Amino acid sequence: MSTRTAGDGEDPQIETREDLLAIFAKGEKPVERWRIGTEHEKFVYFRDDHRAPSYEEPGGIHALLIGLTKYGWEPIYEGGKIIALGGPDGNVSLEPAGQLELSGAPLENLHQTCAETGRHLEQVKAIGDRLGLGFLGLGMWPDKTRAELPIMPKGRYKIMLDHMPRVGTMGLDMMLRTCTIQTNLDYASEADMVKKFRVSLALQPLATALFANSPFTEGRPNGFLSYRSHIWTDTDPHRTGMLPFVYEDGFGYERYADYMLDVPMYFVFRDGGYVDAAGLSFRDFLKGDLSVLPGEKPLFGDWTDHLSTAFPEVRLKGYLEMRGADGGPWGTICALPAFWVGLLYDQTALDAAWDLVKHWTIEDHHRIRAEVPRLGLAARGPRGRTFQQLGKEVLAIADAGLAARARLNGIGDTEQGFLDPLREIVASGKVPAQRLLDRYHGEWQGDLSRVYDEMSY
Template sequence: MSAPPTTRGEPITDRRQLVAYLESGCKPASAWRIGTEHEKFAYRVADHRPLPYDGPDGIRELLTRLTRFGWTPVEEKGNIIALVDGMANITLEPGGQVELSGAPLETLHETHAELSQHLAQVGAVGAELGIAMMGLGFQPKWTRDDIPWMPKGRYVIMRNYMPKVGSLGLDMMTRTCTVQVNLDFASEADMVKKFRVSLALQPIATALFANSPFTEGKPNGFQSFRSHIWTDTDPDRTGDIPFVFEDGFGFERYVDYLLKTPMYFVYRDGAYIDASGQSFVDFLNGTLPALPGETPLLTDWADHTTTAFPEVRLKKYLEMRGADAGSLPNLCALSALWVGLLYDDAALDAAWDLVKGWTTAERASLRAEVPRHGLRTPFRDRTVRDVALETLAIARSGLTRRARLNGAGQDESRYLDTLDAILRDNRSPADELLARFNGAWAGSVDPVFTEFAY
């Protein structure tokens, strides 16, 4: 999740500023970039236990040692809670998950290099501290009570609020890891088309990258338990937001959605003020109970946009949020899939032709069923695997036409190869884990901490 804002921003005096904030993300195709974010579980090699914040092998020490690679620490009340290097940052999720929010990059080759460098850096520090990391969608062994909370003010507020609106919000905060890609749009019309395509196809990505079949050491009956968790986290701010497919959808309609989304907090003078459940409309009117008489700044609106959690999120770019974390090849493949679909006009048209006839009920059914059944989920007269094969072919053609070559003359479509293997064998990452659990691992999840460490 985001680090605290570093500037206060201009006062908001007109609702139009809220729309303009989102509109300001529009940029020509020549300026489109790729931003990849991924989370991972950090743990002690010796006993596979989660890391505390403090201590000789804790999160604070990990972040402190990473500064030797050029990262600048960001503190909150004397605690390092993030690192910054240019437009990239490393942040902490509530349960100590370590997240890289990558810089906006031009090609997937640069994405691969950035992710590889980051994993090498945390690997080097981890080797010194006896720490390892792995990417799965849901923590396969630890209970909620096993996991220390990180000292970030916004998490205290969210931790208190989550149980009021859903039963799995605390699990989302402490026991899940995702990978997402952030992509640009040229105009409002381009944003709308990309939003609709990516929202419809998000369950397909969930199935392809499903990687969370265990809970507390046992199979949980899901391909992506992480994805299922979002269905009982907070109905006011999650889901597949069907209004995106309604006539007239655009920046203003998304602003309306955000204004109806309850607040979590307001950040002032280095501290988070609890505004959970309160209304941003009241904030605009100067009647917010948490800050009576005050009206918001643009940074408050920027913060508020980060507290809605639909399957695709609009900020100044679009965030694809449907995938479980996984191996390095899968991290790159997630970005490759969406770049191939959304950054080539012919591919975007083909993807829209694929999904435009799907009904609201069909999209909702995919969202509900894919977390449990993955690629085997029935859809119309076929399965999600069949839809995924068509989707992947469209993405590959888009990347081939982009023709962004690396030093060896290879285009970006090479990063989809790992998905080809998944679809060829009809075997998701979750299936691979379950096969090992029921075979060589003899009913134990412990080997995942060594065999699937980065």
């Protein structure tokens, strides 16, 4: 989640409706300036007992952040505590229970983003070795209850943790017990954004299936392949789920802004801290009628913050965020941006992907979204095709899109090789969660502690 700091410079006030749309229009870039941003989270644990470290304890999360400063990362403070780091490779930040996230820099090609991933993981592993910490690549804590997990000292998280139980039964699980991989991508125009949004929203369940990696809850199989994805179905109906309006005629910046104005607020950032505005209306804020800040109107930073508090499978924030994948091992971190870049950054590939999904009905989208977390590649799309069959066709399109980009590394390799982990999954029909379940019921003999050995970086 986003990290705000005080003193980021002048932040003008929003005066008109056009100001709300400006953040989306300013995201438009010519093709040569399109970039790739990759975000990935991982669970942090003590190697001796698999316990999740608190922020303050010796060898805990604070010590980890301090340790990373040896690589040139600069501390970012809130309330006198280091809650994030900034550097050339983006930002390192904390999720609510201490999950460690790299929000990578916007980069030109997949070779660069995978190298960035490698640098980050080598750094955290080196500091982890010194502190006795390990890092687990899964979509959900396999064995932890909520009560066993610490809370990080970030003001926005306290507000959200207090609010979540009012609007859903699994919001606390989302915040405390899950990890994801995300990809952020650009668009050339409003029309380009619309097409990319529609294609990526339709195919987000396929990404969920390919990266499904959260089959355990509190030490036992939970009946799902991606329980992380299932959690979103009862987190907060006002800010999650399918967005049927994306497929309506006239969808664009204005319609997305209207959606966001209907999403209840969480907070407002003022004077280095967070003001609790949970459940209040941004529309009232625009009129100067926000009860917690009477007479004040929003700044551009408030709107940017608010855009980060909706959690659909695809999110618009001046770029498009792909949000459907579970956290996973090293290779899959590079595979997710490869999947989406291949589909969305080549016009022929984008057109071909749209041809696959443009006839899907809203009912199809809802049914698929509900089935995939449990069934993975066995889920069926319209016309009865399994997602395994669909996956083969979509990966072929993505591969062609990457070939057309022709971005080579120093030894002449294209970006296509980053799809290899997904090709293996589709060929076998077994998603990562199913392989873990096979081990759990087989060689592990029900000993889930083995997952720490096999799924750590």
